[in-house]
Amino acid sequence: MHKTLEAESAYLIRGARIAGGDPGDILIRDGVIADIGTGLTADDAEPVDAEGLIALPGLVDLHTHLREPGREDAETVASGARAAAMGGYTAVHAMANTDPVADTAGVVEQVWRLGRESGHCDVQPVGAVTRGLDGRHLAELGAMADSVARVRVFSDDGMCVSDALLMRRALEYVKAFDGVVAQHAQEPRLTEGAQMNEGVVSDRLGLTGWPAVAEEAIIARDCLLTEHVGSRLHVCHVSTKGSVQILRWAKGRGCDVTAEVTPHHLLLTDELAETYDPIYKVNPPLRTAEDVHALREGLADGTIDCVATDHAPHPIEAKEAEWANAAMGMVGLETALSVVQHTMVDTGMLDWAGVADRMSIAPARIGRLTGHGRPIAVGEPANVTLYDAGAKRDIDPAAMASKSRNTPYQGMRVPGRVVATFLRGAPTVLKGKIQ
């Protein structure tokens, strides 16, 4: 691992605003934050001009599809890790719906090793809840937890653990190793053949609807189950106003539930489907402006704990099709922070400390990820993202580090640019370029 050597060197970040606070210097040495102050000097350290830049703890994604093993044409662990670094991430959770499914210690260890070899980002595998995502037989959750990959997040994402008894058992079982079940909340019978949010637009377009109730009913059920068995539930990609209300209610009752929202659900609405361009086809689907507003409020007040990308790479041909035949999902790692700035910071709903919490501290805590999501403070691991919130950029899919191009933001002008990402003191991105 060539990065280990570089981590020995030192960097002096000058004039960065830590979590949006007053400008200061950050000295990184031997992979940790050695000093913080103003007017710091260090002869052995390479200076990094960070005047006007925001310093955030390295971002952590709870929900990333890296496609390896199985669909290396869409993304590999290595290409996904580069995309993550370019987006300011120092750790991502790789979802289990690969081929083969990450449902054994062997597969999760393989993904974990590929991540280590890439060196651009820590890759923490998520284990499947059920064997082959079949929804019927528990996978060997304990073996995955005990493996070198130390799996703590379990999810059948892409599929819902819809069987209530199996969900109960999974929630109970993971208590033994402080795991969490991350549920893709989608009642399957209510969403057979579903193509987009059920409502005015789907009815007009003649596309089969994915009703909000199919998400909300599962979330309500799972919150009650979690409370009953005293376990921990995480809800993936919350997309509706009703879901936010249910989560608020469940948290009020003391249920140990956390939730994530994707950047695209914070910005885009189902009206984009009017073009029939499946670049906007995603699961759960884009909802209405009212839902978008409720999601932003939920993220601001902490009802929704974190932002997760649901980065879902697909080859071009999977999107160059009729809507119903096109794949669901969008890439998101390289645009997440910009979209969060646009929707949450520039609207005054969240400050930069809030962004640090929702995009680093909270997801690391939910995933029980040690060494990430730590405050930028002396003695902490030097996982740091430098971000130019004043920049503007036009999204160019061809310029992305991801192997796939399926971004819904093509041609859109967004605020902000990741200037540098440090992973344990080593720059994975510097001056906006992958290292």
Added chain:
Amino acid sequence: MRHLLSAGDLTRDEAVLVLDTAAELARISGRSVKKFPTLRGRTVVNLFYEDSTRTRTSFELAAKRMSADVINFSAKGSSVSKGESLKDTALTLQAMGADGVVIRHGSAGSAHRLAGWVDGAVLNAGDGTHEHPTQALLDVYTMRERMGRVDGLRVAIVGDILHSRVARSNVLLLHTLGAEVTLVAPPTLMPVSVPTWPCAVSYDLDEVLPKSDVVMMLRVQAERMKDAFFPTAREYSRRYGLDRDRFARLQDGAIVMHPGPMVRGMEISAEVADSARSTVNEQVTNGVSVRMAVLYLLLGGSGSAIGNQGD
């Protein structure tokens, strides 16, 4: 008009122009001139992913009567059925120099997608459960012929609204032209947001029938009962079928329409389908005139080209 993808794309003036052009073409055809040279040298491709002999034949006849060259590109037995993508097929048609593509496809929005990939005019001949604009045009044409007007007509559309591209296109076009539409179906076969549509909604056919000038019956597939849209075909038929008793309660002069193919005994009884009030066969005839008009307006000739023929 560059493409015809949705009946909602037509302004009132454009819709009236199509209807008037179709009437003019029908009038001249009626005087034994069967062919117009207007689209000579133009190529029209019929791209049919769904089996629909009646619609394909209607378009083919319409294009040929306008002297266009017609290529039938049916999904069966072509590269299309071997997994070629719609985009690749589109690029092939583009390379062939198709001036117009008539597409019938099982997926909503496929006509929109095609329009993004070819330079020629795209004519939506039915895309999944989305729309079927020429069907609405020929329905409205038939109403205008029979009733003398469209504005103010009270039209009941009865049946599987949820899955019907005919209903969607008719609601839009009839609204544009000033008719009062009432959709009638069991609530399970009604889209959830139907209260936002520019029409009235009823679950009670008997209440709507005596107040209707036009009753349009839609095909209802008996298989829908497997998905619990209704309990049995018999119950559906009893509550929403147009049988002899209901037929007897229609107003004098009211007409019965059906886009075909009919399921006799399900949504419509045989004697109703064959009665003098039924426009089923006229709809087929009018379909050719309306499609001639649409092809003409999309692909071109000047406004006087029709008038110069036949007279």
